[in-house]
Amino acid sequence: MMDELLKRIERLEYYQQLLLEIVNTNDYPFTKLIIQKKLGPEEVLEFQHLCEYMNNKLQEQKAEGLLYFYPLLKEFSDKLNRKLEVKETVESCLQQYLYVELMTEFKKCLLG
Template sequence: MDSRQILDRIQLLEYHMRLLAEAVDKTEYELNKLLVKSNITEREAAEFFALCERMNKVMEEQKAEGFLHFHPLFQEFVSLLPSKLDSREVVTACLRQKVFVPLMTEFNKYL
């Protein structure tokens, strides 16, 4: 293993440790636990949160235009999730951690 690989692994472990520190004995941090369990990197997590922000904005715009069904948006979300994450687990964890609640409440209808 070269020094770059070691540094990458250390950074991943540091990120997971920060998430774990928040999650210790707190069941409300289900999303953080899922990210650690799924070995998601900090970059992947940032991309995931950006995806959720974008999806939330699109959903609000669609609601304003009178849309009632968001299955196509859910399908896009699923297709853009990191392959390490399961959509059912993500939606459930987000709802338990109270993250992106309106968006995940809609997506929960399509699980």
């Protein structure tokens, strides 16, 4: 029974890979990243909470007149799920129009 379940799971993962190859994911690069990095629903929710938290901090810092957000990027990087790379995550979020203001500031920091 367990062997059969394992084979079915492996087949589903294979089908998922095939679907990613044939479906145009250009409009959803972050969603594609979630699938490629095998993030679960809880991990995606944690990411969303992290971005909301970081976005609030960004707004507070801007209200205080700060213009340099590298420490915020560092904090984001430290708290980001280890399955995700910072630069790739920032780029995919920007392309999918997620947390645009926050990710734009992070991208500026990454470019130096």
